[in-house]
Amino acid sequence: MRFEEPVLLYGAGREAFSTRQFLKSRQPELKVFVTVDSGAADIPEAEPIAAGDLPKAIADHRFGLIVKSPGVSRYKPIFDLARNAGIPITSNLNLWGSAYRHGRTVIAISGTKGKSTTATLTHLMLTHSGVDAGLAGNVGLAPLEIADKHPVVVFELSSYQTADMNFLPDIGAITNLYPEHVDWHGSVERYYADKLHLIDRDGGFAVALGRAARANAIVARAVRDHRRLLRELTEAEETAIKAATASSRLRGAHNLDNALLAAQIALAAGGALAGVVAGIGAFRPLPHRLEEHAVGALTIVNDSISTTPEATKAALAAYPGRRIALIAGGHEREQDYTELAGLLEQRGVTTLVTLPVTGPRLAEAARNLSPRMSVVEVADLEAGIRALADMRERFDTIILSPGAPSYNQFKNFEERGRRFVALSREMFGAGALDQNAE
Template identity: 80%
Template sequence: MRFEEPVLLYGAGREALSTRAFLKTRQPDLKVFVTVDNGNADVPETEQIAIADLPAAIREHRFGLIVKSPGVSRYKPVFDIARAAGIPVTSNLNLWGAAYRHGRTVIAITGTKGKSTTATLVHLMLTRSGIDAGLAGNVGLAPLEIADKHAVVVFELSSYQTADMNFLPDVAALTNLYPEHVDWHGSVERYYADKLHLIDRDGGFAVALGAAARGNALVAKAVRDHRRLLPDLTPEQSLAIENAVSRSRLRGAHNLDNALLAAQIALGIGGTLDGIIAGIAAFRPLPHRLEEHRFGALTIVNDSISTTPEATKAALAAYPGRRIALIAGGHERQQDYAELATLLSQRGVTTLATLPVTGERLASAASATAPDVLVLPAPDLEAAIASLVEHQARFDTIILSPGAPSYNQFRNFEERGARFVDLCRMSFEVSGTAPGQ
């Protein structure tokens, strides 16, 4: 692989940094530009092009390739200008495919929710089975960071990455499919198409589907040939995995589904049942995904990764028998909270603290369908925690599971989750913490 013209990096995050390192190794003297939508780009040995100057730079053909970071929507008008100028747009993932795909087994896992847990489990199951496997994508390393280090690569991929993925995996897996990321994709229909692009292609690769994906008509159509599907687990295998999950740190029915899907994938490429059981035992909850703490008599659950109502439903279902204070609401993506509101009481929610802006709709729906739930509208997370302090006799568990992105008040879900834990630590009597228990 050789680049005959300068390259533009659009984005300056982890993937951009690994792309720059890759280009430096391949062609030390290659000219590399960088652009970002806001602020300065801190990428070594690059020349920044202001975003306002980008259209002119494309028309002047100052570079011959654009490497787009996942958070940059491929539907931005500037990419129409690039296509008209004959400048291709690619990604860190696709550069990995061109450089390192050959001779490796690739497992690509996507889905609206559960993909990180499933990918992590597959990786653990394979390594515990004695298979040389690495983990990359949105968890683990960036694709170009993992390079050629492993014979098997497990990729956890967002819809941003599957949308233009240009190489085929050996196994493509989908956990589930719900509306999400409409602002990036432009419509729910386009989101579905971009997510399903992982499996909706010609080729002899195998496909594995999570329980929530199997009854979806769009998914069934995308599979095309159902002979692609990996064999189902036997009843004995399923029972062994259920027993292992019951003894593990995987909480909730949704995580049992993730474990069963991961086991199906691992067995499909040579993993052993013993390795699968050991992988489940080794699993530790990922940060901000049902991450537990104990502050005084309270269980505090940081599920800030929750950006859809479906994720919030799963979080509540993971804590049966609890008296729950739920904190929900965030950035507007036209989420539908009607069904979630009807489930609050039966899932043990006694108190609901809502955050702008989507929390207003959830509060209204909850008032209509769950009048026994105390609703506490709050302007921000600090005010929500302060309100809960005044009503802590009503609950034994606080769950931050917003069912919406964080962008209107935080840079990302990680910042939101960390702030939630800090506020709880400061606001409730601390008698020791147990993260991830």
């Protein structure tokens, strides 16, 4: 692989940094530019081009290829301008495919929710089976960082990455499919098409589907030929996986579904049942995904990764028998909260704290459908935690499971989750409780 013209990196995150390292290792003399929509264009040995100057740079053909970061929507008009000028757009993932795909077994896992857990479990199951497998994508390493280090690669891929993925996996898996990321894709229909581009293609690769994906007609059409589907688990295999999951750190029915899907994939990719069971036992919850903290007498659950109502429902179902204070709400993506609001009391929620911008819609639905529950609308997360301190007797568990993205008040879900845990420790830790009792 050789680049005959300069390259533009659009975006300056982890993937862009690894792309720059890859380009330098291949062609040290190659000219590289970088453009960002916000923040610093802080990529070593890359000359910045302001976003407003791109149309002229494209017209002048200052570069011959654009490598787009996942967070930058492929539907930005500037990319149409580039294509019309004969400048192709690619990605870190597709560069990996061109450089390293040949001779490797590729497992690509996507879905609206559960893909990180499923990919992590699949990787653990394979490595505990003695398979030399690596983990990359949204968890583990960026694709070009993993390079050619392993003969088997498990990719966890977002819809941003599957949208223009130009090589085929050996196994493509979809956990589930719900509306999400409409602002990036432009419509729910386009989101579905971009997500399912992972499997909705010609080729003889195998397909694995999670329980929710199997029940989805849109996913079923994307499978095309159902002879692609991996074999079902045997009764003995399913029994062993359920027993291992019950004694593991995987909480909730949705995580059992993730474990069953991961096992199906791992067994098809050379894993053994003993390795599958060991992998489940070795699993540790990923940050911000039902991440538990004991704070005083309370259980604090950081589920900031939950950016859809469906994910919030799964989080609540993982804590049966608890008296729950739920903190929810965030960036507006026009999601429907009616079903979630109607389930809150059934799931043990005694107190609901809602955050802007979606909070008022959820609060209104909750008051109509769950009238016995206390509902408090607040301006920000700190105000929400303070409100809960005055209602301490109503709950034994606080769950941050927003059912919405974080962008209106936080840089990302990680920042939101860390802030939640810190505020909870400040307000409900032993020292705070002693102070409150004085």
